[in-house]
Amino acid sequence: MAETDADQVPVTDFPGEGGESRWRRIAREGLWDNNVAFTQMLALCPLLAVTSTATNGLGLGLATLFVMVASAALISALRGLITDPVRIPVFILLIATLVTLVDMFMEAYLNRLYQALGLFIPLIVTNCAILGRAEVFASRHPPAEAVFDGLMMGLGFTAALVVLGGVRELLGSGTLFQQAGLMLGDTFAFLEVTVLPGYPGFLLTILPPGGFIALGGLMAGKRLLDRRREAA
Amino acid sequence: MSTPERPSYQRRTAYHVTLLAAVALLCSTALVIGDQQTREPIEAARQRQLSEHIAEVTPASGTAGIAPGRTVQIQHDGRSHTAWQHLEGGRVTGVALTTSEQGYGGEIRVIVGIDRQGEILAARVLEHQETPGLGDQIEAERSDWIDAFEGRSLANTPPDDWAVEKDGGEFDQFTGATITPRAVVEAIHAALLAFETHRARLLDPQAAPRHADPTGPEEADHG
Numbered sequence: 033m034a035e036t037d038a039d040q041v042p043v044t045d046f047p048g049e050g051g052e053s054r055w056r057r058i059a060r061e062g063l064w065d066n067n068v069a070f071t072q073m074l075a076l077c078p079l080l081a082v083t084s085t086a087t088n089g090l091g092l093g094l095a096t097l098f099v100m101v102a103s104a105a106l107i108s109a110l111r112g113l114i115t116d117p118v119r120i121p122v123f124i125l126l127i128a129t130l131v132t133l134v135d136m137f138m139e140a141y142l143n144r145l146y147q148a149l150g151l152f153i154p155l156i157v158t159n160c161a162i163l164g165r166a167e168v169f170a171s172r173h174p175p176a177e178a179v180f181d182g183l184m185m186g187l188g189f190t191a192a193l194v195v196l197g198g199v200r201e202l203l204g205s206g207t208l209f210q211q212a213g214l215m216l217g218d219t220f221a222f223l224e225v226t227v228l229p230g231y232p233g234f235l236l237t238i239l240p241p242g243g244f245i246a247l248g249g250l251m252a253g254k255r256l257l258d259r260r261r262e263a264a
Numbered sequence: 265m266s267t268p269e270r271p272s273y274q275r276r277t278a279y280h281v282t283l284l285a286a287v288a289l290l291c292s293t294a295l296v297i298g299d300q301q302t303r304e305p306i307e308a309a310r311q312r313q314l315s316e317h318i319a320e321v322t323p324a325s326g327t328a329g330i331a332p333g334r335t336v337q338i339q340h341d342g343r344s345h346t347a348w349q350h351l352e353g354g355r356v357t358g359v360a361l362t363t364s365e366q367g368y369g370g371e372i373r374v375i376v377g378i379d380r381q382g383e384i385l386a387a388r389v390l391e392h393q394e395t396p397g398l399g400d401q402i403e404a405e406r407s408d409w410i411d412a413f414e415g416r417s418l419a420n421t422p423p424d425d426w427a428v429e430k431d432g433g434e435f436d437q438f439t440g441a442t443i444t445p446r447a448v449v450e451a452i453h454a455a456l457l458a459f460e461t462h463r464a465r466l467l468d469p470q471a472a473p474r475h476a477d478p479t480g481p482e483e484a485d486h487g
Contacts, residue, residue, distance in 0.1 A: 084398075115274050118284045129291040133298045140305035143313075211406065235440045238398065 062184025089197030093190025104182030206231030321377030340458035399444035
């Protein structure tokens with residue numbers, strides 16, 4: 033068996049601008065520069081399936097955020113033991129176990145929340161973004177940084193999902209955060225807004241093809257912004 | 265920040281194999297423990313939900329007259345239905361009957377409350393996998409569509425009217441989802457037909473076997 037460990041590429045700091053603190057750089061990468069959905073373009077399958085409303089986007093985003101942070105902590109803590117040739121199956125085992133446990137405990141003890149989010153949890157197992165972060169970051173950095181990276185990547189993903197869901201919901205049915213009260217409890221019912229009363233609805237944006245179109249539009253928008261920022 | 269140099273034992277094939285096996289073993293153990301820890305609360309939560317749904321579709325006194333473990337099983341026209349009897353003073357005043365039909369994303373399971381005269385008290389969707397935002401309007405929490413079935417019976421709604429408007433029936437469809445409401449209408453109609461055929465048995469207070477255990481075997485798959 034080849035001794036891949038010996039020639040493993042030492043992963044050092046990000047190739048960011050000098051002087052910026054490591055933590056700030058992790059945050060910027062996760063939230064914007066290397067955003068899971070808009071730049072890495074990972075996890076698009078669950079993303080397009082559920083983001084027909086901003087509330088659904090928020091639900092999937094929060095569930096992903098939680099699993100991302102937990103798996104980052106676990107994998108980073110075990111990184112001294114996990115060797116290269118078997119790392120992928122080990123990551124998959126750990127992530128799948130974690131998601132299954134979250135699913136079971138949530139249904140058992142947080143049943144109300146499970147009614148709203150339960151639909152999204154099995155989608156997370158198939159979320160390549162989590163495996164991607166385990167491979168690229170968590171397995172090569174100490175736990176504190178890995179957890180922070182998971183948090184920032186998760187927040188970036190959640191933000192992308194909420195924006196995409198919001199755009200589709202607004203264009204599709206003229207509302208925003210429909211049924212937020214059902215998911216987050218009645219305290220958050222105030223989020224539900226009918227922006228365009230009497231709007232007849234535009235079905236395409238709610239269906240999956242509309243998801244692709246909206247995602248494409250948002251990605252183009254992000255690139256435009258980035259380019260303008262570079263030029264300045 | 266670079267990966268520390270690996271100790272020599274970590275470079276052996278045996279180490280990789282052992283590591284993978286150990287992780288697999290640990291994960292399985294965690295899952296077994298998790299499953300044991302959560303099995304009872306999950307079952308209890310599902311039972312509680314089922315009782316809530318039964319209460320929503322039966323007479324005003326709620327679950328008071330219902331014994332969750334006492335069910336009547338009937339087969340009709342290729343479907344199997346489970347019925348909970350609502351008892352008042354030894355007399356069955358109504359039943360909550362489960363029914364199902366294939367929807368767009370999978371089976372839709374519905375529970376229908378029917379009184380002695382065969383009139384619908386209320387209906388609720390127990391389980392479905394319809395598209396969020398489109399087909400999920402069949403849930404009572406999301407729209408009042410399902411209330412359209414209240415007071416319906418085979419007597420006041422002829423067979424041709426048990427369909428969505430698009431198919432010439434009495435019930436609305438939703439924008440972008442016809443298959444889902446069509447399936448619910450079918451399922452509820454089937455429940456009424458089954459009730460009509462098996463009326464005598466469903467309204468017989470002796471029909472349900474008595475079980476000491478409230479979560480008897482015949483209920484296991486109806487959580």
